[in-house]
Amino acid sequence: xxxxxxxxxxxxxxxxxxxxxxxxxxxxxxxxxxxxxxxxxxxxxxxxxxxxxxxxxxxxxxxxxxxxxxxxxxxxxxxxxxxxxxxxxxxxxxxxxxxxxxxxxxxxxxxxxxxxxxxxxxxxxxxxxxxxxxxxxxxxxxxxxxxxxxxxxxxxxxxxxxxxxxxxxxxxxxxxxxxxxxxxxxxxxxxxxxxxxxxxxxxxxxxxxxxxxxxxxxxxxxxxxxxxxxxxxxxxxxxxxxxxxxxxxxx
Amino acid sequence: xxxxxxxxxxxxxxxxxxxxxxxxxxxxxxxxxxxxxxxxxxxxxxxxxxxxxxxxxxxxxxxxxxxxxxxxxxxxxxxxxxxxxxxxxxxxxxxxxxxxxxxxxxxxxxxxxxxxxxxxxxxxxxxxxxxxxxxxxxxxxxxxxxxxxxx
Numbered sequence: 001x002x003x004x005x006x007x008x009x010x011x012x013x014x015x016x017x018x019x020x021x022x023x024x025x026x027x028x029x030x031x032x033x034x035x036x037x038x039x040x041x042x043x044x045x046x047x048x049x050x051x052x053x054x055x056x057x058x059x060x061x062x063x064x065x066x067x068x069x070x071x072x073x074x075x076x077x078x079x080x081x082x083x084x085x086x087x088x089x090x091x092x093x094x095x096x097x098x099x100x101x102x103x104x105x106x107x108x109x110x111x112x113x114x115x116x117x118x119x120x121x122x123x124x125x126x127x128x129x130x131x132x133x134x135x136x137x138x139x140x141x142x143x144x145x146x147x148x149x150x151x152x153x154x155x156x157x158x159x160x161x162x163x164x165x166x167x168x169x170x171x172x173x174x175x176x177x178x179x180x181x182x183x184x185x186x187x188x189x190x191x192x193x194x195x196x197x198x199x200x201x202x203x204x205x206x207x208x209x210x211x212x213x214x215x216x217x218x219x220x221x222x223x224x225x226x227x228x229x230x231x232x233x234x235x236x237x238x239x240x241x242x243x244x245x246x247x248x249x250x251x
Numbered sequence: 252x253x254x255x256x257x258x259x260x261x262x263x264x265x266x267x268x269x270x271x272x273x274x275x276x277x278x279x280x281x282x283x284x285x286x287x288x289x290x291x292x293x294x295x296x297x298x299x300x301x302x303x304x305x306x307x308x309x310x311x312x313x314x315x316x317x318x319x320x321x322x323x324x325x326x327x328x329x330x331x332x333x334x335x336x337x338x339x340x341x342x343x344x345x346x347x348x349x350x351x352x353x354x355x356x357x358x359x360x361x362x363x364x365x366x367x368x369x370x371x372x373x374x375x376x377x378x379x380x381x382x383x384x385x386x387x388x389x390x391x392x393x394x395x396x397x398x399x400x401x402x
Contacts, residue, residue, distance in 0.1 A: 097305055097360075
């Protein structure tokens with residue numbers, strides 16, 4: 001159980017950043033994961049007044065505010081037209097509608113949780129994160145970075161022509177995934193983003209469709225946990241990537 | 252902290268601790284339809300509507316409701332009565348513990364999608380767990396209710 005001494009709705013990103021420099025303060029996302037933790041938070045910093053809950057679309061890109069809810073990306077017509085529904089597919093089995101109305105894109109991406117369907121799907125796209133102090137960083141690089149006291153402002157998805165397919169294996173519909181998989185074809189390159197390994201999602205690239213599933217299975221490290229063994233996950237990678245490649249071929 | 256919100260149509264000014272969750276605040280205000288179930292954001296028992304959208308009150312800070320409109324089942328009696336009466340007649344209601352959350356989320360579903368398919372009903376209500384009676388009965392009850400509205 002967590003306790004919170006003070007709650008502040010930051011009025012500027014600078015105010016939020018200043019408050020976030022103390023280790024005893026925390027930025028709130030949807031609070032769904034944070035609330036399951038333990039400890040005492042001195043100041044809970046809420047970004048809800050900063051207009052970061054919107055998704056803006058231009059001809060070149062989508063700009064997804066850190067406070068946009070998972071339900072927002074699930075229902076966004078432009079984003080799902082661009083990804084052929086892959087973004088909606090990636091979040092549709094995350095608990096329930098109520099949960100997805102609360103969980104934020106920023107919370108999921110910032111947490112770089114191993115089980116994150118959200119990190120997995122965006123990693124397969126031409127995606128960047130905008131950090132308040134750190135500037136714009138490719139998501140692939142951000143996914144490998146250690147957590148610091150910066151602030152994730154928004155996610156930027158470039159409209160680079162691509163085809164993408166999302167799939168995941170769950171033991172039960174609304175459970176965390178045993179394995180998450182997003183495969184895309186962009187600029188002649190195949191990209192497989194493999195999440196819930198159970199470590200955080202990683203990106204494997206290749207330039208040939210033939211043998212790509214086996215290549216990804218050989219190169220994506222897996223481990224065992226309560227939901228599945230490393231060997232089972234490696235088998236799943238091969239199956240899901242193969243299916244995704246077949247689907248990509250038909251697009 | 253002082254918060255100002257509209258609860259079931261009435262303006263409320265209240266003082267809450269920074270870590271008071273909305274569920275506890277609402278029950279203190281007499282909204283006893285809002286139940287604490289799993290307390291881990293998974294079961295949907297504590298569902299309320301914030302600005303018309305279903306959320307989990309067990310995982311929402313009361314201070315985050317400041318400036319927003321909250322509806323619990325107490326404030327939606329009229330909208331819920333047809334549906335609740337119908338599924339009770341069908342023997343498809345859940346027990347009094349889980350039922351308010353199911354009813355709240357069904358109201359949200361029907362506002363968003365007045366004529367859902369069975370798969371859409373299953374998908375929308377996937378976040379409402381039932382502790383005793385199951386799911387097929389509720390799906391059948393909702394389907395029959397929707398069919399009865401078309402007749």
